[in-house]
Amino acid sequence: MNILERIVVMEGLEAAIRRIPDLTYWKRMFQMWHEWERQDSGRTVVWIGSDITQGVVPVEKEERLWRDVTGWCYQQLAQLCDRIDRVWCGLAERMK
Incomplete structure (x- = not known):
């Protein structure tokens, strides 16, 4: 992989997971980017995903799969x- 940027932003993660609802695929993808990030101290990957659940379990099987895999x-x-x-609601909370 030859990426010249120092900061990579991955936005819309939940939509990408909807297109490819395969946890094994995503584990490999996350690990690949994690390794890229660790190769140089100046590299950062920012992952942005939305909460798609709000505590509600969908009725449709495909929607439940998407929710679970996400x-x-x-x-x-x-x-x-x-x-x-x-x-x-516009308020940031550091979780880790």
């Missing part, structure tokens, strides 16, 4: 990330 992906990222911030 949650599992966010858990995988939480293990890899050095910092996690949650923004709710």
Whole structure:
């Protein structure tokens, strides 16, 4: 991988997971970017994903799968990330 940028922003993670709801795929993707980030101290990957649940379990099977895989992906990222911030109604909260 030859990426010249020092900061890479991945926005819309939940939409990407909807297109590819495969946890194994995402684990590999997260690990690849994590390794890229660790190769140079000046590199940063920013992952931005929206909360798609609001505590409601969807009726449709496909929607439940998307919700579950998105949650599992966010858990995988939480293990890899050095910092996690949650923004709710414009208020930021440092979680890690």
